[in-house]
Amino acid sequence: MSDGNIDLSKDARAQAYATPLDQLNPAQPALFQSDQMWWNFERLRKEDPVHYTAQSDYGPFWSITKYNDIMTVDTNHGAFSSEGGITIATQDGDQGPLPMFIAMDPPKHDVQRKTVSPVVSPANLQVLEPLIRERAAMILDSLPIGEEFDWVDKVSMELTAMTLATLFDMPQEDRRKLTYWSDVVTAVPGQGLIDTIEQKMAIFVEYHAYFTNLWNQRVNAPPAGDLISMLAHGEATRNMEPREYFGNIVLLTVGGNDTTRNTISGSILALNRNPDQYRKLRENPGLIPSMVSETIRWQTPLAHMRRIATQDFDIGGKTIKKGDKVVMWYVSGNRDEEAIERPNDYIIDRERPRNHISFGFGIHRCVGNRLAELQLKIIWEEILKRFPEVVLLEEPKRVYSTFVKGYESMKVIIPSRN
Template sequence: MATTLAVRPPCRTEPTAYEALKRHFAEHPDAHPLHPHKWDVSRSDIYAEDRWQPIFADMRAAGPLHYIDDSPFGPYWAVVQHKAIQHIEALPELFSSSWEHGGITIINRMSDDELAAAGLERFELPMFIAMDRPKHTGQRRTVAPKFTPSAMDDMEAEIRARTGEVLDRLPRGEVFDWVETVSIELTTGMLAILFGFPWEDRRLLTFWSDWAGDTELATVRDLDPTRRAVLREMAAYFMSLWGERARGEGGDDLISMMIHSDAMNQQSPEEFMGNLVLLIVGGNDTTRNTMSGIIHAFDRFPDQRKLFETRPDLIPNAVQECIRYQTPLAHMRRTCTEDTEQFGQHIRKGDKVILWYLSANRDETVFEAADKLDITRENARRHLAFGYGIHRCVGARLAELQLRVLLEEMHRRRLRVHVAGDVERVRANFVHGFRKLEVEVTQF
């Protein structure tokens, strides 16, 4: 679909979020926040260096949740056991997701004094995952038909064809970046299809996703103006698409579904922006990082890669196990709405409660040998990577479909992928994944 837009393409004039952060910390080598508490798992270095596992294991052994009284994001409760996270997710009135209480990430809302000192106005991005009932229900119901089993059946042939095209273009006999060549290309293309987004501009979706979803940016106040400008440019681009769809007959893309929904067709600009961020980050970062995580995990556990190669019937379960093992979103936040006693701990009204899905998916009381990839694991589906309860990921079926098709098409081509160069992980406490994964392709 051709679209003419009077919007500056930000990816051609602005640095990526990663480049901006790298430049900032290079210029300010002492600017990384201090984390004095030994169990402060909000620190991004433990994820970049892949050394978070023993910290969470110690916390789980000591109890289901712990109060972290000092962090760069303020005090918070760290919920680390599988059962405790399910319990709290099942109490959405008591543990709010609303943006008005702080939203779904560990990031703090800036105070009025902080905003004034920075010369900024308040900038909130409401989105339906960061809303409580009943508003959450109506907005989620608007987009849910795009992710039903029948909708997945309709999309599978196109996903399979695009996946095959990407795999067939992979170079042989040379090292390349799997993240850039496969994971980003497949997930960004899928987002473009869901939004009816101009294909030639699809990499803008990756650019916006990184600026919107990187919690490390929240520790760098100097980057706030750039981040806001990027998100406003994103909104301007999508508003042009909104106007185009509103003037036409519409279709079954996500923008047209919003236009024709009573729950979403009167959104404020900020709410529209927030829901775009939700759908872009939710549809891009999560599947992208699991597509990379599968390759890294198979290389780390060659016995499981061999099992995948000899037992293609295990692919559906392998998808669930790889999602569990990778857990592409490390946490979600809730805010306590009234004083309560949970698991022997007194949680006060207003307390920040962080649900560490990354830890729940390594809970030894649920998953035997939890730090090992096991594609025959009988209870792999018990993972909490998609959340639990009313906020469970609306696009979970699509993610599962994309991952299943990727493994099936790799198997059909007898592709074996070896890690053969640099491995760079995302430095963040929210998105858990890979910045770079250099590989080489052979055949089995």
């Protein structure tokens, strides 16, 4: 098995298959950081697709690893609640997890989601498209030719931060605060970005204050088309508690930032690992939309979502008990041989490239999925106009997380312009 033709360590595979099944724990951030988690999921899909881990750093939990089982859980919000957090490692200080609409059940979830969804409506995407294209062109035209640079920093972070700052209608000069705050939200203390949970909370205070200021500006101004104004004037959201407002800001920051940014980076990795596919794309730019969907599947920028069972539920020959933590591993579902043909291969002209699980399903399906696809489509249209190739120089540095499947840095060189 390979992740886009990388030979993964035989040791990791041997260890995954040698571990007694009842002790197998797929939620190990170090394995994700070293890109060695695939073997655990391969084994679980084959031998124990609904798997119970009794002991882990996050307590006991069930792993759902096959595509159709994930669909069953994700589309059954009655039996599997989102209340209380969406990640296996929800930890937000003493007050419990921040409330946000992705971590709510109907009816509250539905009315809050509906309040912000106009920002990603087809009509608004048409308005955003020329702006995103102009910025993509500016970013790419500023890149050095023949010199090594970090693609994550110069391209992926820049485009997504610019777009998100526009959705919030905040000053563009503050856009990198969004990148930083998004990283802090999902960062594990002691793994580089922050050292302690107290430091994380102190950064949250600044982050909260910034967006409280934006709320105060918008609530005293006429309603407008940005996310803050929508929340400040929305019938279902204008009286929300400050923590709940902040929770939704956190959700929109991470959702609008991490996912698209890591898929833009992932596309460079995937195409470099599969030069035949890169050649196919250069020869036929009409494949860009299909390549975008295939990259979203292959990358799976958010590796999992968690739920809590609200009742006993039978699935895959097992009974999940009421109150149990259930983790849907999208990263595994997207490599399920029974649902997707040749799932470990990166094939940009697949027959049904949108047949992936990266955006989730059911009521919590990613609200910004079309905006994510649009940004990826535009950046690749602009890349192909300018550069014969973007060359990856070494293995990228990956994020230490079981939730965000992403990249800290990615060294590349662009040998020449078209």
